[in-house]
Amino acid sequence: MxxxxxxxxxxxxxxxxxxxxxxxxxxxxxxxxxxxxxxxxxxxxxxxxxxxxxxxxxxxxxxxxxxxxxxxxxxxxxxxEDATLDAIRDALDANSETGRREVAMMHRAEDWREKLMVDGDGALSKLLDEYPQADRQQLRTLVRNAQAERAKNKPPRAYREIFQVLRTLMLPAALGLAGTDADESEDALEGSTDEAQD
The missing domain is CATH 1.10.60 (Diphtheria Toxin Repressor; domain 2)
Structure with missing residues (x-):
């Protein structure tokens, strides 16, 4: 009692x-x-x-x-101790928040890729306004190659490469790593993707 x-x-x-x-x-x-x-x-x-x-x-x-x-x-x-269990809960919440941001970033990259495929240079200009560090020539070439692949019914190699370039471009902002270079942010995403696949 x-x-x-x-x-x-x-x-x-x-x-x-x-x-x-x-x-x-x-x-x-x-x-x-x-x-x-x-x-x-x-x-x-x-x-x-x-x-x-x-x-x-x-x-x-x-x-x-x-x-x-x-x-x-x-x-x-x-x-x-309650503090130990609370620390585990907090760490789990932080991990799930990072995962949500990564998924949102991937959807955003897919949306931009479709805009680039449909609108070409118009969408590219808007993308460069938002991400001035993007390589205009590389993206323009990839979009042109992806459109050619689609027209000839070839495997979508350039189409996939556009996504990789966009993902690398958007990753620092998605993970709150402003000021980090692309190689570091790519390493951060690969680590989290590896864990998701384990």
Whole structure:
């Protein structure tokens, strides 16, 4: 029984419902950790003693056994300090925000590529207004080659290359890396793409 403070009338401990909700939140966090790739997991501040339990939970695929192992992982997680679990949650939120920005940037690059294919020099001028560091001649050549490929029903090599050029161009702004050079930002995206594929 929780008991009350005689002077203030407040409960000494959390209610049973609150304890259950907290336990379910920890269980949900455990499920997220189990679903991550090893590379993504390595970037989180997960205590070393939890890693074997996470690995074991990933290994077990039978439904009931997996559920039991997940509950066992959550039990160990509840023994951790609240600050540790909050740090893991914050790191997960930061990773998902970066992922959302990357996806938005990729959609933007695809939109620009289509505009370039349809409108040619008009779209290129607008792109250069927004991204003055872009190489006009390179993009113009790629667009012309992509249009020729499309007309001749050839594999879309130049079309794909336009996307790569646009992605490299837009990456620093998408990741909030203004002032970084293209090679560094390309490395940053490749790292996050590799993790997404793991």
């Amino acid at each position: 929780r008991g009350r403070d005689e002077e203030t009338g407040e409960f000494h401990d959390k209610s049973r419902k609150q304890k259950r909700n907290d336990a379910l939140e920890v269980l949900a966090l455990g499920e997220k950790l189990v679903s991550l790739t090893p590379a993504q997991l390595a970037r989180l501040p997960v205590p070393e003693d939890l890693l074997p339990h996470i690995a074991e939970c990933k290994r077990i695929t039978a439904h009931i056994a997996h559920k039991r192992q997940l509950a066992f992982l959550a039990k160990h997680m509840r023994r951790e």
